[in-house]
Amino acid sequence: MTGQSLLTVWSDSALISALIWIVVALVLLYLARRPAHDALRNLGRTIHRALRLTAHSVMRLEERLARRNREVLIAMGEEHQERLIEREFHRVSTVVARDLGNYPALHRTLSEQITRIDEDYSRSTEVPPAPPAWLEAVDAVANIPSKDDPAVNKILEDIHGTLERSCHNTVMEYRAASHRRHKLLRRMLPYWRRLRDTLEQVNSTITGIEERSHQIDRHMQRYEAVRADTDPMARTLSSSSLTQFLIAGLVLAIAALGVFINFNLVARPMAEMVGGLGGTGTGMLAGFPVADVAAMFIVLLEVFLGIFLMELLRVTRLFPVIGSWDDRKRVALAWITFFMLLTIALVEASLAFQRDHLAAQDQALRQYLIEGQGKVLALSFRWIPAVTQMVMGFLLPFALTFVAVPLESFIHSGRTVIGAVGIGLLRLTAYLLRLLGNLSRSLAELLIRVYDLAIFLPLAVEYWVRGMLGQRVGAETGVEAKAAAAAGPGTVKGRRNRSRSTGRGRAPQPDGGEQNSEPASGDAEART
Amino acid sequence: MRMRLAAVLALAGLLLAGCGSRNPGAGQTAVYMLLDTSGTYADHLDKANRIINYLLVTLDSGDSLYVAGIDSSSFSQDNVWISTTFAGQPSKANQQKLAVREALNSHLDALKPSKNTDIKGGLLQAVQYLEESRAQRRMVLLFSDLAEDLPKGYVRDFPVALDGIDVVAVNVTKLASDNVNPEDYLNRLKRWKTFVTDNGGRWEVIQDMEHLDRRFQSL
Numbered sequence: 241m242t243g244q245s246l247l248t249v250w251s252d253s254a255l256i257s258a259l260i261w262i263v264v265a266l267v268l269l270y271l272a273r274r275p276a277h278d279a280l281r282n283l284g285r286t287i288h289r290a291l292r293l294t295a296h297s298v299m300r301l302e303e304r305l306a307r308r309n310r311e312v313l314i315a316m317g318e319e320h321q322e323r324l325i326e327r328e329f330h331r332v333s334t335v336v337a338r339d340l341g342n343y344p345a346l347h348r349t350l351s352e353q354i355t356r357i358d359e360d361y362s363r364s365t366e367v368p369p370a371p372p373a374w375l376e377a378v379d380a381v382a383n384i385p386s387k388d389d390p391a392v393n394k395i396l397e398d399i400h401g402t403l404e405r406s407c408h409n410t411v412m413e414y415r416a417a418s419h420r421r422h423k424l425l426r427r428m429l430p431y432w433r434r435l436r437d438t439l440e441q442v443n444s445t446i447t448g449i450e451e452r453s454h455q456i457d458r459h460m461q462r463y464e465a466v467r468a469d470t471d472p473m474a475r476t477l478s479s480s481s482l483t484q485f486l487i488a489g490l491v492l493a494i495a496a497l498g499v500f501i502n503f504n505l506v507a508r509p510m511a512e513m514v515g516g517l518g519g520t521g522t523g524m525l526a527g528f529p530v531a532d533v534a535a536m537f538i539v540l541l542e543v544f545l546g547i548f549l550m551e552l553l554r555v556t557r558l559f560p561v562i563g564s565w566d567d568r569k570r571v572a573l574a575w576i577t578f579f580m581l582l583t584i585a586l587v588e589a590s591l592a593f594q595r596d597h598l599a600a601q602d603q604a605l606r607q608y609l610i611e612g613q614g615k616v617l618a619l620s621f622r623w624i625p626a627v628t629q630m631v632m633g634f635l636l637p638f639a640l641t642f643v644a645v646p647l648e649s650f651i652h653s654g655r656t657v658i659g660a661v662g663i664g665l666l667r668l669t670a671y672l673l674r675l676l677g678n679l680s681r682s683l684a685e686l687l688i689r690v691y692d693l694a695i696f697l698p699l700a701v702e703y704w705v706r707g708m709l710g711q712r713v714g715a716e717t718g719v720e721a722k723a724a725a726a727a728g729p730g731t732v733k734g735r736r737n738r739s740r741s742t743g744r745g746r747a748p749q750p751d752g753g754e755q756n757s758e759p760a761s762g763d764a765e766a767r768t
Numbered sequence: 769m770r771m772r773l774a775a776v777l778a779l780a781g782l783l784l785a786g787c788g789s790r791n792p793g794a795g796q797t798a799v800y801m802l803l804d805t806s807g808t809y810a811d812h813l814d815k816a817n818r819i820i821n822y823l824l825v826t827l828d829s830g831d832s833l834y835v836a837g838i839d840s841s842s843f844s845q846d847n848v849w850i851s852t853t854f855a856g857q858p859s860k861a862n863q864q865k866l867a868v869r870e871a872l873n874s875h876l877d878a879l880k881p882s883k884n885t886d887i888k889g890g891l892l893q894a895v896q897y898l899e900e901s902r903a904q905r906r907m908v909l910l911f912s913d914l915a916e917d918l919p920k921g922y923v924r925d926f927p928v929a930l931d932g933i934d935v936v937a938v939n940v941t942k943l944a945s946d947n948v949n950p951e952d953y954l955n956r957l958k959r960w961k962t963f964v965t966d967n968g969g970r971w972e973v974i975q976d977m978e979h980l981d982r983r984f985q986s987l
Contacts, residue, residue, distance in 0.1 A: 511857065
């Protein structure tokens with residue numbers, strides 16, 4: 241049955257037939273109104289629930305990722321603090337081994353110096369001169385009664401002269417002894433100074449260790465704070481991680497530029513050595529010219545050796561297995577790696593030198609062909625660019641060695657930064673899912689209204705009929721209400737009428753139901 | 769393990785950034801230049817020289833260059849003046865380029881204008897050489913006024929397999945009759961375009977030599 245035949249099934253006039261179809265459709269739609277409303281509402285609710293469920297799952301995933309990210313962040317923070325504390329302990333150990341390791345010898349030196357000082361001091365003690373033994377005899381002679389006797393006077397004068405000489409000798413002896421003491425004390429002076437220096441040295445060492453211990457205390461406090469896994473600490477670590485990520489990324493970009501320059505220094509001379517391309521295309525490797533691959537290999541080797549060297553020196557810790565190696569083995573390997581790097585740097589310097597020579601040849605040929613000169617110009621050696629390229633070729637491999645440091649930082653911080661970005665994306669996804677869920681529910685409500693709009697004519701008739709019936713019922717219930725009011729307030733009917741009169745009650749619906757007959761599923765779901 | 773994988777990936781990215789400037793697959797180009805040596809066109813060979821010099825500067829190690837003349841009977845190996853593939857070592861390639869330049873100079877000095885113009889014969893010869901070169905990018909540079917004038921009895925009315933070949937007509941000069949009726953010139957170009965595209969090739973006309981550089985860059 242075609243559309244035309246369907247259109248004219250009621251009448252030959254298409255207009256009349258169409259009107260009849262419209263009436264039929266309106267009747268059918270009016271009759272199917274309630275199931276259609278239910279179907280639309282259920283559809284909206286189902287989509288809404290499904291999307292909310294998905295959003296809930298996404299949020300759970302986001303929570304798990306956030307938890308994992310936080311664990312990683314805290315673990316990184318702990319590792320960082322452990323590394324700092326380890327470094328401080330290492331410094332203390334170095335100081336103790338260097339300055340206090342020879343403490344027994346230092347102690348012996350100090351003891352010797354103190355003993356010498358003690359001996360000198362003892363020897364420099366002042367000993368009062370002993371009084372002469374014959375002083376009592378002199379005293380007895382001096383007490384002889386016959387003082388006018390010239391013989392006695394003569395004796396006394398002799399005794400007086402002897403006493404004066406004796407006193408003079410004693411004074412001289414005393415001075416000599418004092419001089420000796422002073423000499424001894426002067427000899428003590430360098431020992432004192434040495435002793436003071438030694439003690440100052442010990443003091444500075446002890447002070448340094450004390451400062452380190454304070455530093456260790458601070459690191460330990462921070463370490464404990466990290467281990468406590470608090471929110472402020474997590475935020476601090478996250479911010480620090482992002483900063484590290486950006487800085488490391490910037491440094492790596494600069495390093496990429498260095499790799500690019502290094503590659504270009506090597507590529508042209510490498511083409512001379514390994515051949516650029518064969519005429520039959522055999523000079524290609526994975527779509528790249530063999531010369532380029534060889535040049536890239538050299539640059540690659542430099543970077544890998546640099547990373548390995550940094551790892552062996554324990555500057556970076558990308559490969560834990562290297563850390564577990566014996567120290568002597570590690571140092572030996574570090575030296576071997578360094579010599580390999582040095583060899584490659586020398587090779588690259590020579591290649592860079594060759595590059596300048598080849599570039600000059602190319603330039604001469606180009607001038608001959610483009611400018612139409614009669615012959616190829618003789619090559620003049622250019623010292624400055626050649627030497628500059630040589631120096632660059634020598635230094636760049638060593639400069640690339642330090643790529644390992646930002647690379648490690650980039651990778652470590654990248655884990656948490658990528659995690660944070662993932663968390664953000666998951667949150668956005670959950671938000672969009674919730675939004676779509678709410679939109680689907682609102683859309684279903686909108687479709688219900690549009691449905692009612694399409695059948696507004698029969699609905700208007702129904703409203704009118706219901707209105708008429710309502711007035712009649714109202715008149716009947718008004719009489720009942722008066723009777724109920726007379727009987728007393730609080731009856732069921734009285735309450736119903738009051739709620740209707742205030743307009744807050746549920747409006748009667750043409751299909752016999754109530755507009756808000758269903759529970760507010762959205763609110764209920766929101767609560768879940 | 770994941771950390772190490774990330775390290776390797778980051779490093780690979782860093783290193784790939786280093787070789788990003790190089791054109792992968794460079795050195796896989798074959799250019800066959802057909803020079804019209806007929807009487808009406810032989811005077812333009814100075815321009816052809818400039819194009820050949822440009823090609824010698826542009827082509828790299830591993831690329832192939834062929835230079836052939838268009839005369840009364842172009843489908844002949846004697847018409848191929850230069851056939852060379854540049855060596856892998858750039859210095860050797862430079863020596864080859866010098867040798868090519870000198871050989872061409874001697875050829876062009878001894879050149880005598882031909883009576884007729886067998887362009888399709890030369891094109892057929894070009895296809896054979898380009899096929900042999902196995903180059904990824906193949907181009908025929910047609911330095912001619914495109915006015916074919918076959919000797920009596922020559923048959924050139926058959927398809928030529930030009931699949932994957934760029935046919936670029938350079939310096940297509942106008943004949944005296946074209947000035948009288950420009951439609952002749954346009955029809956000539958149209959006929960050649962139809963011939964090339966019907967046989968699977970890509971057709972282009974370049975009048976300004978500077979555009980040739982752009983064309984090569986896009987190869």
